[in-house]
Amino acid sequence: MQKEILLTLKNASVQYGGIQALNNVTINIDEGEIVALMGPNGSGKTTTLKALFGISSLSSGEVLWQGQKVDPKPYEMVSRGITYVPQGRQVFKNLTVYENLELGGYALPNKSDVKNNIEESLKFFPALREKLSVKAGLLSGGQQQMLTIARGLISDPKVLLLDEPSLGLSPKIVKEVFEKIKEINELRKIAVVIVEHSIKSVLSVSSKVFVLSQGSIAFFGNKEELESGNVLENVFLAKK
Numbered sequence: 001m002q003k004e005i006l007l008t009l010k011n012a013s014v015q016y017g018g019i020q021a022l023n024n025v026t027i028n029i030d031e032g033e034i035v036a037l038m039g040p041n042g043s044g045k046t047t048t049l050k051a052l053f054g055i056s057s058l059s060s061g062e063v064l065w066q067g068q069k070v071d072p073k074p075y076e077m078v079s080r081g082i083t084y085v086p087q088g089r090q091v092f093k094n095l096t097v098y099e100n101l102e103l104g105g106y107a108l109p110n111k112s113d114v115k116n117n118i119e120e121s122l123k124f125f126p127a128l129r130e131k132l133s134v135k136a137g138l139l140s141g142g143q144q145q146m147l148t149i150a151r152g153l154i155s156d157p158k159v160l161l162l163d164e165p166s167l168g169l170s171p172k173i174v175k176e177v178f179e180k181i182k183e184i185n186e187l188r189k190i191a192v193v194i195v196e197h198s199i200k201s202v203l204s205v206s207s208k209v210f211v212l213s214q215g216s217i218a219f220f221g222n223k224e225e226l227e228s229g230n231v232l233e234n235v236f237l238a239k240k
């Protein structure tokens, strides 16, 4: 069966002052797939997520949701079904785990949905259920990362944009985080876009790969095509 294209960045360019962060980038995200977004530091990965979510403005190009052009604004993108989980485990440290989860439902019109969706989200994160009244700042790094992903599920998204979920975590915890992402994708059919430096981790779960180099798409294809070429070596060595 043909999968529906959910989210598209089309011929997008982004400039920060004089810096061209993205140059004519096109990316499609289909329903239920896991997409890897890789590339060296400064190649435009985070900017791509921000452009899709409406945080970084396009100097040219467009964002499409289910084939229709939209004017992306973060609040409205959440209402459409997109969640952005920024890098750096951004939890509200002085709020409890439960209060952090509640904030994930800020765009839901029906507040009883927030409670239900927290219950649904906690099914993936039993360790967080035991810490609901604990201040988020007291959680371990791995638990904080899990909390940001759990919070991203409260708005019941169709697309989850994850910026470097492995950042600063031990290899054992990184493995757990990626297993969780795969589980969420399989059971909830949520499409996931993962910006990642941990190439092995991201390729272990993704079906489609984009590699950015200096703000442009240097490669697009599946994992097998990526591995059969010297794409990563070329892109990463060119950067040095």
Ligand code: ATP
Pocket (backbone or CB within 6 Å): 016, 017, 019, 020, 021, 039, 040, 041, 042, 043, 044, 045, 046, 047, 048
């Ligand atoms: P990293 O892997 O280091 O997170 P990245 O691939 O995510 O990098 P971006 O953060 O998207 O890359 O940055 C792309 C380019 O835009 C870089 O040259 C960066 O310095 C620049 N840039 C990013 N954010 C801003 C900003 N707010 N103001 C000015 N320049 C910025």
